[in-house]
Amino acid sequence: MHLILAAIGILLIGGLGALLAGGSRRSATLLGRGSVHAACLVGAIGLAFSWAGRVPAAVQVPWSVPLGSFSIALDPLSTWFILPLLPLAALAASYGGASMENGHGGPGAVRRAGAAWFFFNVLVASILVVLTARNAILFLVAWEVMALASFFLVTWDDERREVRDAGWVYLVATHIGTAFLLAFFALLGARAGSLDFDAIAAARGGAAGGVCFLLAVAGFGTKAGLMPFHVWLPEAHPAAPSHVSALMSGVMIKTGIYGLMRALEFVGPPAAWWGWILLGVGLLSGIGGAAFALAQHDLKRLLAYSSIENMGLVALGLGLGIIGLVAGAPAVIALGFAAALVHVFNHALLKGLLFLGAGSVLHATGRLDLNRLGGLLRRMPWTGGSMLVGTAALSGLPPLGGFVGEFLLFLAAMQATLTPALALPGLTVLVGVALVAGLAAVAFTKVFGIAFLGHPRSPEADGSRESRNGMVIPMAVLAAACVAAGFAWIAPLLLVFGRDPGGAASPLPAGVPLGELLGETWTVPIAGGILLMVLAGVILIRVGLLRGRPVRASVTWDCGYARPDARMQYSGSSYVQPLTGLFHLLLRTRIDFDRPAAIFPGSSRLSTTTPALFRKLLYEPAFERVRLALQRFKWLQHGRLQLYVLYIVIVFVLLLIWMAWSAP
């Protein structure tokens, strides 16, 4: 545990060092990246030790802050969420260093490299603290520092207007989300008489549990990007530098899920409707996220929406788990929570990989608009290869990592459906996930097929070259991890939670034979293995068939049209058009098309845009209304001295009268 503290310390010191060395980019990068790597190593060792029970799992440091105490601890839940953080942070740091040498972020960036590393390190450190804090004040401080650090990283490239706007949306959203959490913790703390998590958990139950839960959903849901609290996410992720998006989407938004699961310890015995709320939010996020992802042209924006979708799946898992808790169905509980946990883990790796890949594309071509890319696989084989693994995994193809989470979710749903009392929620999840999985597959075939295959659709794409090793290697590592996760995903789960299911801080209720339940699913990796073997066999056959046979190269068959041209290809938009048409009610995709006229038509153009629905229809009008309502009071400050004095008189007289009335 002290090693975790040490890791945090290393991060902060390294960050400060980088900040002070801000003048020269090289030394700043050296300090920042080095300290992240060192910290991740130390942290990993710390995890291992505390897992082996060699070191105390909790540390309390005296801290003079009202209501606060600096106590941090590692329990299975924390461990599980830290697990992906460490490698991802390290890889993102390497990648970030390399990409900064590419001079990303405009000329000013070079001068502010120190600041960039400072905020990056602070971000990693704060996530660590958030995941280990055992006192509300400490948690909240770390939580908000995390938000601010990421905000400054998002607005890193603040010479661009859209980046500033994105940052602003993010800041407001996260701040309001935190406001809910303030209320949440203050309420619980006031009830428990202390803000230490143990005390709060001890005082669980009692009144206002529902209110607390709703506050938690709103507050943590904002961070996790659950619809309808997701508005900031599709703005912030594209704006941020890619390695930061990777860290944010891979780990930071997961802290929202972590918070939700923590909250379950605090707010006492759940009620069925809590689960239903999570199911509702999860379905909305899942289907909505997938549908919006379909409609995006911007690669990173698409990935951001896909993050929303996946958080939705996680929420579905949690919801099922809660409903299972209420109904006392151990299988549903275990599978539901396990699905959520496993998917969190896999999604962390996958989204990290995909965002790094997107960044590599951005570096190579300077564009993220799918309809201007194409043919990158030939030009950037490593990036392309990793992206192929990532997209396949997120499309839920066995045996890759992405499939496992959905699989467990299905199992949980089936279990629920087979338990008479829980049939309805089970079915809801079943249908929803089926739909989501289908849509996600479309979205990611779009990403890979349009961006990396076919003819390049722009000179930049045509002239692109593979990124430097510093950026490629992290992607390759993550891709490998995704494949491995598809086979070995169950091992970490059992390692972390298996030993004491229902132990102090495990989300699983006591007496759930987790290992047993998941044991049967060992068959999935086996099937994966068989798949690989069969594949090898078929490949051999194919090679054998082609041996000694002529293999010629030619142009693509285009039904007799001899000169195929990049602009004749299906674009990303046209690829998904049939489906976006089906979801028009939700997406409101706008198509501007000036049709070619006359017999010899001149130039013509067609463009589709999908607005951020909730922002345009829900939040912006609401804020505007508030603003107008406040405007009405501006006349109070009219500048007339006489009337100002009159205010005093009036207030005094009113109070006088009020007092005269209220006099006993």
Add this chain to the structure above:
Amino acid sequence: MIPALIALPALAGVAAFTLKRDAVRRALLIGAAIGHGAMTASCWWRRPEPVASGWLALDAAGLLFLTLTSLLFLASAVYAAHYLRHEERGRRTDFKEGLLFSNAPEAVFTGCLLFFLSTMTLVCASRHLGLLWVAVEGTTLASAPLIYFHRHHRSLEATWKYLVICSVGIGLALLGTLCLAVAGAGSEGGPASMVIDDLIARGGTLQPDWLRLAFLLLLVGYGTKMGLAPLHTWLPDAHSESPSLVSALLSGAVLNCAFLAVLRSQQVLEAGGQGDLGRNLLMTFGLASMGLAGVFVLGQTDYKRMLAYSSVEHMGILALGVGIGGAGARGAMLHAVNHSLTKGVLFLVAGNILHLYRTKEVAGVRGLVRALPISGPLWIAGMLAVTGSPPFGPFLSEFTVLYGALEQGRSVVAALYLVFLAIVFVGMGQTVLRMSQGPLPEGGPAPAAGRPAGAAEPWTSAMVPAALALIVLMLGVYVPPALDAIVLEAAGLVGGR
């Protein structure tokens, strides 16, 4: 000790009027500030014993606010030395309308600054309500010339409003004091001692009707000076028109002094067994101030006025905290500390911005971070701090207030509190970020300022707010036990825990 604390700046002020050479006068100013600070610090080490038959004494609250005042004054004094050195002499054109105007003589400025400190010290130290009133009125009169340093018609208007409104308000406070005397004279008609301790001691015997009336008047009166809505009307004008360091003192020190006066009244009222009346009134005023601040912070076009309204908001938080009581009062006391220091940072930085960009219009300021490598980040940090974001001090105190509210089961108050905080955050955040981020305007920050973008800032003008900011940051991650203890003791005066 206490008489020395009061006399030192007063004498220095007299000297400042007589001195001829500017350099000496500035040295004197800083010297006096340092001396005052040193003496204040020694009071922490050993609490001075009451003098003048208990008329002058330092209890926890007094010492707390005295320290704040002294610290802030020290910062402003150092800043002032730099500021005065760089103020242009003679008549010059006003950046807003291009009118000609000149500054008040520096001697007057420095002198009044020192008198100002002396009167504020008196406020913190006086235990006699009459004396307290004299001192508070004194702060108004001493600070009026400071606001009118730049002699053009806007600052004149601000000064005039400040004078009239505050004088009228404080007149009511005087009436309240007299009513308290009546309440104290009570049945036996003996001489009514106006020393707070005596009043509290005889709390039960105070005549209830007169006591309530007295509190009402005191609240309205000192509330006007403290800037509680809707009595705050003088505040934005005065803060926006006075030189930035004066704004810092007004917002960070004077408002606290008025708040201290309100606290004294509440103390007496509680001793009289009618604390609830005061609590409810304070809560009402507090929420009103926070809400009203939100109205004017949102879409504010003048960044100094924005800061002024934020002060209104925070005075609201203080009142609310005391009104809530319990942990709320503790939070309020702590928040007084945090707010003063943070506002010091913000106003001094605003001074730097004004000096560089030559405008108070938000629209005229762009790319601050690039133009002022130190002040720019400080501007953002100060905004985050004052809107209650960790890891800065105000977060802790604001959260404590919220905690207190929910501890008392006042969930509606808590909800409103959070809503108003959010509104103010949106208002300030939008403005500050718009000023700070983004590229520089064409042709450097401001053609008027002949300084290339990104060039090193003048040392003092940047370091003073930076130092204050460091303290604010420190208070966000570590509250020194001594401070915590005295905060608790001060909160205890009004039933805080």
Add this chain to the structure above:
Amino acid sequence: MRTWTWLHPLIALAFAPLLGGLIARTKAVFAGRTGAPVLQPYFDLAKLFRKGAVYSRTTTTVFRAAPTVGLAAIIVATLVVPFGGAPALLAFPGDFLLVVGLLAIGRFATVIAALDTGSSFEGMGASREVQFAALAEPALFLSLAAAGLAAGGSSLSRMQAAASVESWLAAGPALPLIAAALIAVVLAENSRIPVDDPNTHLELTMIHEVMILDHGGPDLGLILYGAALKLWVMGALLVNIVLPFRAGDAWVDGGISLAGMVLLAVAIGTIESSMARLRLTRVPQLLVGAATLAALALVLVLR
């Protein structure tokens, strides 16, 4: 009793193309033609496997690897689907999700291979394919879930074991509904009329065919073989549910299942020769309809 556990994959590999031949023959009979021999698919495959290959310069490894991957995936699927009253080689709770996943692999491969060619027509085909797949998947899920629910287990083998005459009588109208939904899915997934027409040759109207325009030689062979296997696998799913007759003797049961497959082929042939192809815009309605049927079945089972 477990004979078919091992036998089924081999039989599938051997006889899958036969289904195509049977369907063609049935259609020929309806059309009053003699038609190609039933073994024609085998001849075609043999011919293709003997050819060389021509690749577009645009394409990458993805294009070359796709047919192989698709075939491998569907072969594995044969190990998961039970047959002839015996449990499958790979049987575990939720194994039908694995089948769906394996089918998804095949689709993924085909689709990106199509996009790899950079041809507008193949892009069009891919676009249609994913659209219909995204709609067919929920229908497939719901029907299998309903079947599982009726059987009280989420494993295909369990469903098959539980499917019996009694269960049909017990479940009442539920199972026919499931069967109907499944049939629709089978037709859609295997690009048969009324969703798609395997032997049209107008690119604009095709879905599956147009995606593989550029493939030739052994690759095309692998694709066709894979398609045949796919039909077999999904057919087996269907047959397991609609033919619940069990004699208890492995060979008889196996025979019953095989007969079922033949019947299925004939049935498809009949449908294809008796129905016209739907307009593309109507296809979604068909699939959504199937999904609703399945949902209805679920409700009936739950009741």
Add this chain to the structure above:
Amino acid sequence: MTGWLDTLLVLIVLTNLKLLGTSRLGGCIRVVAAQGVLLGGLPLLAGGGLLAPRALLLAAAGVGLKGIVFPWLLLRALREAKVQREVQPYLGFTASMLIGAGVLGIGLWAGSRLPLPTAVRSSLLVPVALATMLTGLLVVVSRSKAITQVLGYLVFENGIYAFGVGIAPDAPVLVELGILLDVFVAVFVMGIMIFHINREFDDIDTERLSELRDWRPE
């Protein structure tokens, strides 16, 4: 002696009404001066003994400041600022006087609700003090010139002073003097301000003093 006191109080009320009715600035100043002198007498009648040193001291200071120094200051400011001598009220004179009468009513009502301490000589004192204060505020609010605002403030202050001297006769003299000193400085500073206002706007009409605001009527 109570009779004398009441007479004095009534006279003060009359000065209030006169002030509300006067239309010329000079006149207003003289009325306020008269009120100051009357107030100067108050400590003698309300206080402990007629010739108690404390009472004498206060009386002297009061008459000196309120009756002589302030009026002199203001008249001087008036002369410096060559303004036209009309008051320019927002509120008509008659209306003002009616309100003034109503204000007296409020004073009586409030006074009747409060139990008077024994030390108070006349039941009229509290009402008159309150009425005077409110009159002062009324002047501040309803007159447009800066100088009238000072006058209003003075009258307001007078009301409080009357209250203090009459109700709390044995408050320590130091404080009373401190209060007087404050008021003196206040008026002095205001006088300076008026001088500047006049220089800036060549008129002391505070209409001009509404530049600083956050709201502009469309």
